[in-house]
Amino acid sequence: ETGVTQSPTHLIKTRGQQVTLRCSSQSGHNTVSWYQQALGQGPQFIFQYYREEENGRGNFPPRFSGLQFPNYSSELNVNALELDDSALYLCASNLPGYTGELFFGEGSRLTVL
Amino acid sequence: KNEVEQSPQNLTAQEGEFITINCSYSVGISALHWLQQHPGGGIVSLFMLSSGKKKHGRLIATINIQEKHSSLHITASHPRDSAVYICAVRSGGGADGLTFGKGTHLIIQP
Numbered sequence: 001e002t003g004v005t006q007s008p009t010h011l012i013k014t015r016g017q018q019v020t021l022r023c024s025s026q027s028g029h030n031t032v033s034w035y036q037q038a039l040g041q042g043p044q045f046i047f048q049y050y051r052e053e054e055n056g057r058g059n060f061p062p063r064f065s066g067l068q069f070p071n072y073s074s075e076l077n078v079n080a081l082e083l084d085d086s087a088l089y090l091c092a093s094n095l096p097g098y099t100g101e102l103f104f105g106e107g108s109r110l111t112v113l
Numbered sequence: 114k115n116e117v118e119q120s121p122q123n124l125t126a127q128e129g130e131f132i133t134i135n136c137s138y139s140v141g142i143s144a145l146h147w148l149q150q151h152p153g154g155g156i157v158s159l160f161m162l163s164s165g166k167k168k169h170g171r172l173i174a175t176i177n178i179q180e181k182h183s184s185l186h187i188t189a190s191h192p193r194d195s196a197v198y199i200c201a202v203r204s205g206g207g208a209d210g211l212t213f214g215k216g217t218h219l220i221i222q223p
Contacts, residue, residue: 002157033210037154042117042199045210056210088154102146102211104156 004029004093006105014113018079021108023091025072029103030096032074034066037088037107049074078110086112115140115204119214127222132187134217136200139181146211147174147185148199156199159185190221 003026013019025032031050035043045058049068063079072093078085088107095101116139126132136145147159160167160174162183167174171190176183187194197218201211 002155035211035213040215042201042213042215043156043211045212048210058210090154090156092156101161102148102158104148104158106153106155109154 002103002105004091004103004105006089006091006108008108009106010109010111012111012113013081015081015083017081017112018077019081019110021076021078021089021091021110023074023076023093023105025074025091025093026103027072028095029072029093032068032072032091032093033102034074034076035090035092036060036085037090038084039087043090046076081112083112086110115142115202115212117200117202117212117214119198119200119217121217122215123218123220125220125222126190128191130190130221132190132194132219132221134185134198134200134219136183136185136214137181138183138200138202138212140204141181142202142204144203145176145183146201146203147183148201150197150199150216159198187219192221192223195220 005024033048034046037043048056052068065077068074090107092102092104118137149157162176171188173186197216199216200214
């Protein structure tokens, strides 16, 4: 039990649609990062939020966007879905301090048809 | 950009065997994480290292900063240790996020 919950656990969308994935972190975890994991691959860093501001981003296009809220929850939004967006999306949170232990959610598995 | 290589990619062993999984990275880091991922997808953090060695139960993790190499050892392996083990590094400033290896798929047979 990591104290990080993600929703939904599974969802299916079609190309061109938009999706919102949600993550609820432990109280006090003011840093949250999102990762995309394609089947058989290691996760890839999408972006990170610290105190409700994006402060780091991986090699993902602008149609991947996010929000972080004061209650330690966050969202990942993906517009204009493509088939290659099918993946497991993971969020991870940590206490203040970039080298702290990470707490991962169980992930949201997105299938784009 | 940091490159993270893990070996072996797949490992099958018998219960009780001593297991070693290796991780190498290409540029300096501020921290290295060893993670465990079960088939359902959820990831559990096992260790975070910036130097030396850490031990938790039957798991031991070591890191050699000069050689840019880390190892994860499992003593007295058990079928419940079967999982994917992933090495991930944080380079420099924390806003860079983690760079992950592709993982080592470990199967421990009874």
